[in-house]
Amino acid sequence: MEEPTPEALRERWNTLLEENPKLRIRDAAERLGASEAQLLALGSGETSTRLRGDWADLLLELHRLGPLMGLTRNDHAVHERHGGYGTQRILGPTRLIEDGGFTAALFLDHWRHGFAVNESGHGQIRRSLQFFDRFGHAAHKIYLTEHSREEPFQEIVDTFRADDQAEMLIVEDPLTAPYLDTVDRLWSSTALSSGPRTDDHTVPDHPDLAIDSPTLRVRALPQGTAETVLTVAAERGTEVVMAAGNRGALQVHRGPIHKILRTGPWINVLDDPFNLHLRDTQIASGWHVEEHSGTGQAYLCWCDRQHQPILQIFSEDRSGSWADCLEAACKPAREAAA
Incomplete structure (x- = not known):
């Protein structure tokens, strides 16, 4: 085409913006x-600057900016976490950022395009570095906060500024791209360490299917459990590990959650330093994964209609509050089976 x-x-x-002034760029695209990414490229030289693809070298400069906010999302979850980018580990093509409860x-x-972006709104300029995959879909965004150092930001942008600042950006058509096993990539990531996985790193593709193996037990969760689990975790003050991602990034929050707020189709965690926006109306299946060996860890995972996490x-947490969350998640299923 x-x-x-x-x-x-x-x-x-x-x-479109005249008709919908508050429309977000992702929805507009x-x-x-x-x-x-194609819409951002239209602002080249004004509101955006195209960056050359030395992503690893660029990331090494981010320690100069101080505290930042990382944003990683997929179609139905937006994961925002404040933290520093100073501590980094190289694991092949993966760069692992670690700062306390932020990973x-x-x-x-999977990164193909990058931009430095200056967004105007509410009388302020919001600066960020935004990275996209070969389809022009957002992989990871890094925002300056009120605690960041702005002067090095422009120096970094000038250093990594691409020669090509054209407004025309060619991306691949995702409809013709081979399916990429995101479940495998996310669940086998070091970022989750002992995180959820099966022997072949896949989840069942049918909501009524269950798996029992010598090392693993997988059971389907009923609809509506995501909000229940988040609410119980907030009430109990449970220390959770919460991950969301896409082809290009996986972002993790470690720590308690507190404020839960429903707004339409979205259930939100609104804390400092962590925000989550989950469109749970688009959850097609949920899974309770329990290991029989090792740590005996139990995990919860929710997937969309394409079986992507x-x-x-x-x-x-070993205090028992996580057990309360699992009980809240699994109780409806047991009651239905009774």
Whole structure:
């Protein structure tokens, strides 16, 4: 399919914004049949600067910025966590960022496009570095906060500025791309350490299916359990490990959660330093995964209609509050079977 010219795409985007002034760029891209990266490229030289693909070298400079906010999302979960990018480990093509309760596994072999972005709103300029896969879909975004150092930001942008600042950005059509086993990539990631996995790193593709093996037991969860688990975890003050990701990144929060708020189709965790926005109306299946050996750890995972993981939760808490969360998640299923 022929790509629209930047002028034509900009005109359609401006028209859409006139009709929907509060429309987010990701949603605008979907309506326009474009990618988020293509819309950002339209601002090259003004609101955005295209970056050259030395992602690993660029990430090593982020310690200069101080505290930041990492954002990783998929279609139905947005994971926002404040933390520093100063401590990094290299694991092949993966860069592992670790700062207390914040971990981000960045799969750099899936990053194709990067931008420095200056967004205006509410009388302020919000600065960020945003990275996208070959389809133009967001992999990972890094935002400056009120505690960040802004002066090194422009120095980093100038250093990694791409020679090509064209407004036209060509991306691959995701419909023609081979299926990528995101479940395998996320669940086998070091970021989750002892996180959920089966022997072949897959989950069942049927909501009524269960798995029993010498090392693992997998059971389906009823609808609505995600909100129940989040609510119980907040009430009990449970220390949880909560992960969401996509092809290009997996982001993890370790720690308690407190404030849970429902807004329409979204269930939200609104804490400092962690926010989660989960569109649980799009959850097609949920799974309770229990190991029979080793740590005996139990995990919860919710997937979409394509069997891709939306959100995963487990806990290193041994006080019994995690057991309360699991009881709340599994109780409806046991009652239905009774």
